[in-house]
Amino acid sequence: MQRHLLLGLAGLPALLSAQRVSVTCSFATVAANGETCDSMAATWGLDTATFQSLNPKAKCPEVIGGEQYCVVGTVTTVTGEPTTAPATTSTQTTTTTTTEVTSTTVPGNGITTPVPVQPNLVSNCNKFYFVNKGDNCADITARYNLDLSDFLEWNPKAGNSCSGLWANAYACVSVIGYVPKPKPKPTSTSTKPPTATGNGIPTPLPTQPGMTDGCNKFYLVKPGETCADIASRNGVSLSDFLQWNPHAGNACSGLWANAYACLGMVAFSLKSRFRVDCTGDAHNVVNIAGDQGQCINTDCSVGSLEIAAAGVCPDGEVQISYWEQPGCQGKWFGYGYAKRGECRGLWTNGWKFKAMHLRCAKSQDDCVNKGSCAYDPEPAQGVC
Incomplete structure (x- = not known):
């Protein structure tokens, strides 16, 4: 035993x-x-x-x-x-x-820096990202919520097309004194109710940061979509899309998923004001789409037009057509013109007409300048 x-x-x-x-x-x-x-x-x-x-x-x-x-x-x-037991090996x-990193260095700024790093990396970098095969500049800037211009400034060898970015080397994603932008807050899958902005256009929320004023067509960006995909699918040019959604950036790295992007602009927006210097109560808030225009009644309460700068009228020119009666009827008193982004005092300070037709048009193209039509003479008395 x-x-x-x-x-x-x-x-x-x-x-x-x-x-x-x-x-x-x-x-x-x-x-x-x-x-x-x-x-x-x-x-x-x-x-x-x-x-x-x-x-x-x-x-x-x-x-x-x-x-x-x-x-x-x-x-x-x-x-x-x-x-160790006896007779046991x-x-x-x-x-x-x-x-992946074999060593680190401490340069003159005292920051411990992993190696290898991207060539010509800035000397004041204090945060690093190991670039994996297949990574690109847009991926990295999106991950860290960086502007592409900042990333390329810190990693200049990458180049504007990102063709010089090395895999298996560390890139700079922050420098001493840099204040990171706040990360976008996650949004739920439910859509927030639209809000009426200052231009009167119901706008769904949330929107892309920095989205242009005067947008009247919106698209909810889905995860994984690119600017080129969205522009092509919706029949707009990529340059227009980036102009309306500037935070996206040329590389589209700043485009937010689950937020609305602008896909179309009003031709122009304006507020009709009681006084001739664009002060006083706003009588109408108007957004004109396309080149067909719109008739608005003044009710003898409009002396000026406060025209927004945003819009797509050719050369920014807005045509004002004056009519005697509401609904743009009765006698027609000819045209006036204004530019987007200006205050325009109205003909007769608003006392001899009750309606205006507004649209994008160039003065040299109207029928009066071409000699193919004539307007009615100015009435001796006001119609208001």
Whole structure:
């Protein structure tokens, strides 16, 4: 009985083998509030499993803001026997996990910089992104909510077409003193009710940041869509789309998903005002689309037009046609012209007409200047 027990115990060291994990950290960085294991791993070109192995005490998916976490280093896993028994030969297996970066440097600004970096990277960079194969400038700037111009200034070798961006090297995504733009807040899938803006156009929310005034056609951007896709699908030029949605940028990296983009502009917008200097109560708020125009009644309460600068009238020219009676009927008293973005006092200060027809038109093209029509003479007395 005793002999069998000793033989059984002799086999225990093989069952009691254990693993020992050793991390040699070459570079650590401080977690910002709100970051996670996933986001920190992505920032440094790691997968989450590698990040966790470099930080075995981290309680993923959460990290603690203000705490340091290893992002460059070596993980060594040693498997062996904790004790050595007589007549037993111990064995050891070593597994090593390393990140892409082999070393770090501390330049004159005191910032620990991973290597390799993009060529000609700015010297005051304080935040880095490991560029993976297939990444492009638009992807990186969208991830960090950066303007493309800033990214290219910090990584000039990339070039305007991003053809000079190196894979497997670190790019700069922030510099000393740079204040990041607030990230767009996530939006629900439900659409917020439209709001009437100052130009009177019902506008759905949320909209693209910096969207132009005077938009009268909207499109809800879906995740993954590009500016070129949206413009082509809706029959507008890419240059017009970027002009109406300037925050998108030439590379379309600033286009927000789940927010409305502008797909069309009113020809012009205006407010009719009581006094001749565009002060006093607004009698009408008008948005004119296309080149057909619109008749508005003045009710003898309009002395001027406050015309918005935004719009698509050729050369910005707005035609005003004066009519004796409401509904643009009765005698016709000819044309006047105004420009977008100006205050226009009206003929006879508004006392000898009760309606106006407004549209985009050039003065040299009207029938009076071409000699093909004649207007009625000005009445001796006011009609109001």
